[in-house]
Amino acid sequence: MDATREDAAAAPPQEDDEPHDPLTAAPVELVLVTGMSGAGRSTAANTLEDLGWYVVDNLPPSLLPRLADLAGRTAGTVPRMAAVVDVRSLAFSHDLRAALEDLAGLGMPVRTLFLDCSDDVLVRRFESVRRPHPLQEGGRILDGILAERRLLEDVRGDADVVVDTSGLNVHQLADVVRRAFDETARPGVRATVMSFGFKYGLPVDADLVVDCRFLPNPHWVPALRPQTGRDPEVRDYVLSQQGAGEFVDRFTDVLGIVTAGYEREGKRYATVAVGCTGGKHRSVAISEELARRLRAAGADVTIVHRDLGRE
Template identity: 45%
Template structure:
């Protein structure tokens, strides 16, 4: 592989937050694998090296038995002697009282106490994990952490400089074809004068310069855009602080060909100066497709 493989082994006490951790690493762009049997790992590494496309992997390991634990230790020892893998162990912990409370709340059985006392299972697991906890590069006590706070802590420790953890999707659409069901914010721009009724603009779209300029040069457009973009810039940090990683902004006009496309194009360029933004024009060719079918 041209690039070194960054591997994070996520382990720790059952109920301490491994599911939240895995979801956080997925948002950080890691390829996540949950509870892969250690015996399959050699073949997995072969596939990773052959592909050359995966550079960040997070393995969630739940130690359920002594035999499983010994296999994991052997795996980690082998990785320590491998030049192409940089390995970090993340250990999630919590107090016995908090773990009991979480299990009672979810009504789940502890994996090491399926038919016994919950505390017996927690004690057995804690003893089993003690050695790997000592080897961990990062131990996080989640006793008093909310899921959002745990995500923030993991982002702080594992985010790479070139990875954006907050993404904005700007979509233009036509109301006649329905609202985008995944939209977080929807703005209706049908109040702007429609270029569709200008004969030379009818076959064009908001991506074409004449139509784009026509929309932007309307007196109502600039006032609207300044207010709308200003509002978005004001609220974006709030979404980030709440732990949201993806935000979809939908801009709609009648057919999704002229006005919404022009506004979405400008908004994408504007927000793209500060955030990771992707612009999609969902219905820009719908009218052409309908004409071709008729």
């Protein structure tokens, strides 16, 4: 071996020759924005961008690991990225599963925001803009929606945040996204306590659902019927019933256990749904009391009365 080759062999590898690990260079937080077409992905992406996230729209799932790698090479200038992915990619399910496995192998934190919506609302939205569904092909809009829902079933089941946009306008959806992903908010799990009426259907975005129809219904008390669970008379009536106090005590304890587990697992947003028949009296009063107790314990809580005013 000549001297030149010996020197080259003995020389330490240059920094540029080192294998690149984006996590050692600059950890990147990645949010995956997906869900049903027409459910509000663009609004969610715009909101994240306003919060300072770098957003990439319509990214093929197979490019997710490459995107994270490139972000890691920016020396911390792109610490938070959001990628909008959807079923326009032909190999969506397989590619997304493989990409998420690759990212998990790298230790890359990924959160998934899934936007859902009822079929009838989606049909109306597509009809109002006079555009076909991306999977509609030669069939009806509803055919495309059902095909997409089947493709996204597993993704929805694994999502960190599921938002039902059926009854939300763009401003309300933006508020939900801000609550879930605003990094300036206090640490810990951010909870939404939602009252609802079973006769209007279960909330599709609830993490926990509890039923308070075992309590007497103020609807059958003439003086209370026109009031709601936010009125002191109804609240006192509901909370004074046998079993109401014990129910709230024990469910508050359960929520403490669950939210602590969510924090350990990195889940930052949870929706607790409390139901009664119409979503006007019992569920509203119980939800208000649960929210009050959670706030007193230091939790970041938003309260939503989904069906209040529908009767």
